[in-house]
Amino acid sequence: MKYFYLAAFCGVFLALIFEFVPGPAVSRRSPISPQFAETTEHLEVTAPTVPVHSDDMDHSQFSALETDAFEKIERAEHADPALNDPEGPPRTLFPVTAVLGRIAVALRENPALVPEGIAFYRRCATQDSDLFSVRAVCLRDLKYWENRSGAADDSDSLNVPPDVSRIVGLLPAARD
Amino acid sequence: MWKWIAVVLGCVGCSNQVGIAYDSSVPPDQQAYLQNDLVQLNSLSLPSNPNSGDSALLDMSSFSVSGLNSYISARTKYIIGENFDTNDNVGTIANGISYTPTLFSELGFASVQNTIPNNRRSAKLSDAGLSDSSSSSVETVMLNYGASIYLTGKQNSVIYSIQVAGNTITDNTPRVGIVQIGPGLFDNNELSNSPPNSLANSCLRLQTLFHESTHTNGNGANAGFPHAMCNSGPYSGYYACEGNLNGPYAIGRAFLTQCYYACSTCSPDELEGITTYLADLASRMLPGAQWSDDRPEMESP
Numbered sequence: 001m002k003y004f005y006l007a008a009f010c011g012v013f014l015a016l017i018f019e020f021v022p023g024p025a026v027s028r029r030s031p032i033s034p035q036f037a038e039t040t041e042h043l044e045v046t047a048p049t050v051p052v053h054s055d056d057m058d059h060s061q062f063s064a065l066e067t068d069a070f071e072k073i074e075r076a077e078h079a080d081p082a083l084n085d086p087e088g089p090p091r092t093l094f095p096v097t098a099v100l101g102r103i104a105v106a107l108r109e110n111p112a113l114v115p116e117g118i119a120f121y122r123r124c125a126t127q128d129s130d131l132f133s134v135r136a137v138c139l140r141d142l143k144y145w146e147n148r149s150g151a152a153d154d155s156d157s158l159n160v161p162p163d164v165s166r167i168v169g170l171l172p173a174a175r176d
Numbered sequence: 177m178w179k180w181i182a183v184v185l186g187c188v189g190c191s192n193q194v195g196i197a198y199d200s201s202v203p204p205d206q207q208a209y210l211q212n213d214l215v216q217l218n219s220l221s222l223p224s225n226p227n228s229g230d231s232a233l234l235d236m237s238s239f240s241v242s243g244l245n246s247y248i249s250a251r252t253k254y255i256i257g258e259n260f261d262t263n264d265n266v267g268t269i270a271n272g273i274s275y276t277p278t279l280f281s282e283l284g285f286a287s288v289q290n291t292i293p294n295n296r297r298s299a300k301l302s303d304a305g306l307s308d309s310s311s312s313s314v315e316t317v318m319l320n321y322g323a324s325i326y327l328t329g330k331q332n333s334v335i336y337s338i339q340v341a342g343n344t345i346t347d348n349t350p351r352v353g354i355v356q357i358g359p360g361l362f363d364n365n366e367l368s369n370s371p372p373n374s375l376a377n378s379c380l381r382l383q384t385l386f387h388e389s390t391h392t393n394g395n396g397a398n399a400g401f402p403h404a405m406c407n408s409g410p411y412s413g414y415y416a417c418e419g420n421l422n423g424p425y426a427i428g429r430a431f432l433t434q435c436y437y438a439c440s441t442c443s444p445d446e447l448e449g450i451t452t453y454l455a456d457l458a459s460r461m462l463p464g465a466q467w468s469d470d471r472p473e474m475e476s477p
Contacts, residue, residue: 077410086416087403088317088384090456091364097452098368101445108444130409133455140451163409163459170429170458172436175447 057106062113065106066120069099073124077131096134107145118145126158135160136167144174193218194249197341201257206357209373209381210255216378217244223437230430233422234386239434251389253353254340256321260356265339266325269346269477273333277349277473279395316358317365318384320391323350323400330399335477349474350400351392355385367449376446379435380453387428394420395473404462411460418460420468429457 057065076092107117124138139155146153192214198207222239236243322338325347329336336347340354347354365384366377394401404419406412418425436442436450 079410086411086414088360088365090410093452093456094364094366094368094449097449098445100452101367101369101443101448104444104448132409133452133459136455136458137448137452141448163463166463167455167458170461171451171454172433174451175436 057110057113059113059116062103062106062116065099065103066116069096069103069120069124070127072096072099073127073129073131073134076134077129093133100134100137104141114145114149115151118142118149118151121145122155122158125155125160125164132161132164132167135164136171139164140168140171140174194245194252196249196252197254199254199256199260199341201260202255202357203257206257206362209362210357212373213378213381213385216375217241217248217382220244220435220438221440222434230433233427233430244431244434248385248389251351251353251392252355252385254322254345254355256340256354256356258316258357258359260321260340267337267339268334269337270335271333273329273335273475275330275333275475277330277395277399277475279471279473316356317360318358318388319356320350320354320388320400321356322347322352322354323391325354326350326352327400330475335475346477348477349392349472350394351472351474353389353392355388367446370443370446370449374441374446375435375439376442376450379432379439379450382435383428383432383453383457386431387424390422390424390427392472393422393470395469395471398468399473401468401470403460406460407462409459416460417462419462419465421461421465422467422470423465425457425460426465429454432457 072092072095076090076096079090079092103117103120107114121138121142125135125142127135129135139158139160143153143155145151146155192211194214196214198210202210218241220241222241231237231239231243234243234247236247322345325336325338326349328334329347338345338347338352338354345352345354361381361384362372365380366372367374367380370376391400398420401420401423403415403424404417405415406417411417420426432450432454436447436454439447439450442450
């Protein structure tokens with residue numbers, strides 16, 4: 001029985017540590033090898049240049065966010081897959097993910113930005129890029145925002161590669 | 177708070193709902209994160225119908241938490257750390273074995289075709305083998321170590337044993353169920369706009385566990401469900417695509433889709449992150465992918 005109490009005590013003690021130590025404390029090997037340093041400095045998720053919450057976001061700030069998105073997409077497209085385990089998600093995808101997430105939040109919090117958001121998603125879906133996964137997310141979101149805003153849904157008439165449409169077909173519908 | 181207490185108490189006994197045992201090479205904090213992921217798996221409130229067709233991929237008529245647990249527990253028994261020492265822990269049981277593996281099947285045993293198509297192999301499975309992968313510059317996310325060692329043995333006509341979590345395991349099937357954590361699992365596999373222990377990031381790590389668990393499937397040329405070479409896109413020339421409709425990427429996508437619908441606490445940017453991840457998984461499916469026999473093979477020791 002005393003072992004149970006000892007285990008419980010240790011458990012509570014460790015739990016308290018985990019509760020108050022922020023997540024990134026998890027053991028990590030040296031995150032990036034020196035030979036990747038030059039590349040990864042372009043891959044890091046930088047501090048947002050516009051507010052994460054869009055209450056204060058104006059049109060010019062949203063425009064800056066769009067520019068940021070296309071820059072990150074371009075970097076992701078041209079990153080060497082050998083820089084990370086190609087079986088897993090590319091390291092370069094996560095900065096793109098972060099900025100797309102900020103756009104999704106901005107449109108939900110400020111309906112005045114929706115027309116620009118639709119234009120962004122259309123441009124993103126039809127851009128000349130082999131990063132089909134990102135284009136597919138943009139095409140899905142274009143459909144969602146066109147339907148939600150009552151705009152004419154022209155997504156099916158866009159000139160996108162069949163692979164992009166195929167990926168969209170495997171994605172879950174966007175949630176409110 | 178109480179969830180974390182339960183998680184860490186669970187670690188004291190190194191047990192969990194799916195019966196996975198951790199090798200001592202897994203750092204305690206990483207164990208705690210993975211334990212939390214499994215707790216999150218058990219607390220998922222799965223949707224009733226979306227993408228129900230995907231459930232057949234995981235041998236379920238419809239998605240259920242118990243079914244997801246069963247899928248993992250049948251395929252992953254041990255988790256080892258990134259510093260697991262192959263030289264110290266892998267031994268030889270038998271040499272000069274002419275592999276004639278049989279299949280796990282309730283219908284009886286069947287012979288296995290062993291002709292490997294030229295267009296299909298896994299760089300990771302064949303390269304990882306018994307070599308020291310720690311010197312690689314690639315940040316591996318996770319690796320099915322047991323299947324990797326099994327395939328190396330099959331190639332070399334050897335049956336290996338593996339010392340893991342205090343047990344000596346005969347590695348005579350890819351279903352042996354030993355998965356290795358790679359440094360990328362925590363460095364390179366999470367949404368930067370979400371805490372590491374969020375449900376969204378747990379879903380991403382669990383997706384990886386479902387992916388690796390599926391590498392225990394298959395037989396003959398398809399033993400371990402190896403990846404196929406990508407013909408186009410950013411992974412062109414890499415063995416990072418999927419030729420099996422029911423292969424690792426497909427299973428990972430099916431699970432993560434359920435997580436997407438089940439994550440009631442996910443913020444819009446977390447959902448967008450999961451969607452982008454899903455799109456990457458979907459992009460790995462080759463147009464000619466086929467449904468493959470997922471029964472694992474086993475060689476008699």
